[in-house]
Amino acid sequence: MAEPYWNGGDVQLYVGDSREILPDLGITADLIVADPPYAETSLTWDRWPGNWPLLVREAARSMWCFGSMRMFLERGHEFTGAGWKLSQDVIWEKHNGSGFAADRFKRVHETVTHWYRGDWRDLHHEVPRVPHLGPDETRPTKRRSQPAHTGTVAARGWSDDGTRMARTVLRIRSAHHRAIHPTEKPVELLDLLIRYACPPGGMVVDPFAGSGSTLEAARLTGRKAIGIEAHEPYAEAAARRLAQAPLGAS
Structure with a gap:
C-alpha cells in the first residue's frame, strides 16, 4: 500500500496515478471532487487519464467534476458507462477569462457537474446558504379570510435571515494572482460544493x-480529505500549502 507523501492526520496527500493508488487504499468516502485534465491544449500535463471515472467509482457514490462542455460531450460515455448518473450542473463564472482565442467569445466560465450512483435519497445533498445583499424581504404574518365551509387557513409569514440558497451560477474570483497550479480552483467555490455533497465530519477524495485547494477547503469545513497528485512538484507545493493552512472547524 502506498505511503502518504504528506500526512496531516485528517488530511493526507499521495503522489502517483490515482487510478492505481485509490483502489489500493480501499477507502469508502462520502464525496469525490475531481478536476481532471480537460485534454484541450498541447501542454504536456493536459492529457486525459483514460477510464478514470470507472477506476475511482468505488471510492464514493457522489462526485463533483470540473470540465468544459467539450470535455463532457467527448468523455460523457466514460461516466455513464461506469454507472454514474448526472444530477445537475453548476457554472463557475470567473472574474477574468482563461482563453486566448480571438475567433470565439471570451471564455470566463467552467462547468461543474454532479454525478451519483445508487439511490438519490440515500446521499447527502444539502444546498448551502449564501449571503443575500439585497433588501430585507421579511413578510408579516397574514391570515386570509375564507368562507366558513372551507375551514381555517393557517397564518403565514416569512422572516428574512439575510441568506439565500446558493444558485447554479456562482461568480467567484479565480485564484490566478496567487495560484500554485495553472488550473487551481478557489477555496470559496470548493467550500460550497463540499458543503452540499459531504456531511460534516465526512471524507472528501480528490x-x-x-x-491542494480541495484538501484545504475540506479541512476548513471540518471534513477529512485524501488527495492524489501525479506530479511531485505540485504535490510538494500542495504539502507546503497544507502545512501552513489554518485548521478547520471542529
Missing part, C-alpha cells in the same frame, strides 16, 4: 489534487 484524485487530481494539484495545488
